[in-house]
Amino acid sequence: MNxxxxxxxxxxxxxxxxxxxxxxxxxxxxxxxEALVGRMQLEPGERVLFVAQPGRFNLLIAxxxxxxxxxxxxxxxxxxxxxxxPRTWSSDFTREAMGKTSEQLVRHFQDVDIAVMMPGxxxxxxxxxxxxxxxxxxxxxxxxxxxxxxxxxxxxLMANDDDVDxxxxxxxxxxxxxxxxxxxxxFEEAMRRNSVRVTTPDGTDISFEIGDRPVTKQDxxxxxxxxxxxxxxxxxxxxxxxxxxxxxxxxxxxxxSIAFPDALWNGMPVQGLTMRFERGRLISFEAEx
Numbered sequence: 001m002n003x004x005x006x007x008x009x010x011x012x013x014x015x016x017x018x019x020x021x022x023x024x025x026x027x028x029x030x031x032x033x034e035a036l037v038g039r040m041q042l043e044p045g046e047r048v049l050f051v052a053q054p055g056r057f058n059l060l061i062a063x064x065x066x067x068x069x070x071x072x073x074x075x076x077x078x079x080x081x082x083x084x085x086p087r088t089w090s091s092d093f094t095r096e097a098m099g100k101t102s103e104q105l106v107r108h109f110q111d112v113d114i115a116v117m118m119p120g121x122x123x124x125x126x127x128x129x130x131x132x133x134x135x136x137x138x139x140x141x142x143x144x145x146x147x148x149x150x151x152x153x154x155x156x157l158m159a160n161d162d163d164v165d166x167x168x169x170x171x172x173x174x175x176x177x178x179x180x181x182x183x184x185x186x187f188e189e190a191m192r193r194n195s196v197r198v199t200t201p202d203g204t205d206i207s208f209e210i211g212d213r214p215v216t217k218q219d220x221x222x223x224x225x226x227x228x229x230x231x232x233x234x235x236x237x238x239x240x241x242x243x244x245x246x247x248x249x250x251x252x253x254x255x256x257s258i259a260f261p262d263a264l265w266n267g268m269p270v271q272g273l274t275m276r277f278e279r280g281r282l283i284s285f286e287a288e289x
Contacts, residue, residue, distance in 0.1 A: 027169040033063030035173055036116070036145065037071065039240060041223035044072035046113040049093070051127045053082045053120025057147070061118065062088070076112065081125040097127065105130035114141050114222065119148040135236045141227040146239045153263035171241040181219040184245050188215045191247065197256075203274060206256030208249035218244040251280035 042048070048068045050061055065075045077091030085094075097108055105127060109115070115131045123129050134140045147168055150158045160168075197207040214231045220242030230236045234246065260273040272288030 027165045028173075029057070029060040030063045032169060032172060033060040034067045036060070036143070036240065037064050037067035039143070039177075039220050039222045039238070040068075040071075040073075040114055041221075041225075042068065042071040042073040042114075043224055046073045046224070047076055047111055048073050049076040049109070049112045049115040049131075050078040050089075050118060051081060051115060051121045051125070051131065052078050052089075052118035054080055054085055054089075055083075055120065057118055057145075058086060064116070073113075079127045081121050081127065100126075102126050102130050102133070106133045109134055110139075112140055113224065114143065116143045116145060118145050132233065132237075135233045138230070138236075141222060141224070141230075141236045141238065143222050144237055144239045146241060153261050155264060168241055171243075175220065175242060177220045177242065180242060181217070181221065184217040184219055187245060188217065188247075191215070195253070196249075200259065202261070203259035204257060206254065206258055206277065208255070209253040210247050211250045211253075213248050213250065216244075216246040218242050218246075254280040 040046075040048070050065070052061060061078060065078075068075045075091070077094040078085065078089035079094050079097055080089060097105060100108060109130055112131070112134070117128055117131070121128050123132060131140070131142055135142065148157075148160065152158055191210050192212075195207050195209050197205070199205045214235075216232070216234045218239045220238065220240060222238040222240075226238075227236055254277050257274055257276045260270070260275070262269070262271045264270070269289055270287055273285065274287070275285045276283050
């Protein structure tokens with residue numbers, strides 16, 4: 001296969017459009033809630049559940065739940081994690097979920113069509129893990145509202161500031177999802193036709209092929225129709241803001257070097273690390289520290 005340099009500037013800032021952020025300091029939670037529901041492309045009668053940590057996104061959830069009802073879908077309420085839930089989150093469905101084990105929740109969630117995982121909820125929480133078990137059964141779909149969860153190179157959770165909030169909000173509201181989907185499809189086609197080569201100024205120079213490996217394109221489409229075509233769990237877990245694309249290479253085609261940024265590895269400082277691979281196997285590595 002030929003090697004081709006692929007240049008797709010797929011940062012979420014660029015996909016959102018040119019120019020500086022124009023939103024107010026506080027993210028417009030009402031607009032964000034309606035945009036979140038818009039990405040679901042709900043069909044009448046679909047059953048929607050939220051899993052959330054009480055806090056800063058309460059207002060967004062309230063707007064989203066109203067939009068769900070306006071779309072003719074069924075609001076199942078909000079399952080709280082980490083803290084006591086506001087009274088308005090409670091429903092017959094969520095009250096019945098209280099105190100259940102993971103296995104019991106899997107049975108309880110069988111008829112959920114779409115669940116939204118808000119910041120603060122993770123696979124460490126029983127309701128989140130139960131919904132992932134549902135996804136593994138090739139049923140339902142989830143939205144991972146990806147407003148938090150960025151880590152620095154030492155493994156520390158990074159706090160959001162106003163600039164990050166504005167970027168995320170602008171991206172969710174202003175992304176051209178049709179163009180994003182088309183761009184990701186072109187990217188997939190280019191990867192399948194060519195050997196992919198990745199280089200960085202720090203010294204990474206590695207190539208691989210993907211063959212017929214599945215490509216997960218996070219294009220913001222959280223519709224039931226998209227879920228029917230899902231090939232794996234992550235195809236059913238839609239991330240918002242959108243933009244990520246994932247594929248595993250054919251292991252035996254991986255050749256070259258990866259230069260890692262300085263970081264803590266299992267609590268130990270590692271500097272100047274470069275790993276070298278031939279046909280998918282690590283053949284050597286070197287590091288200053």
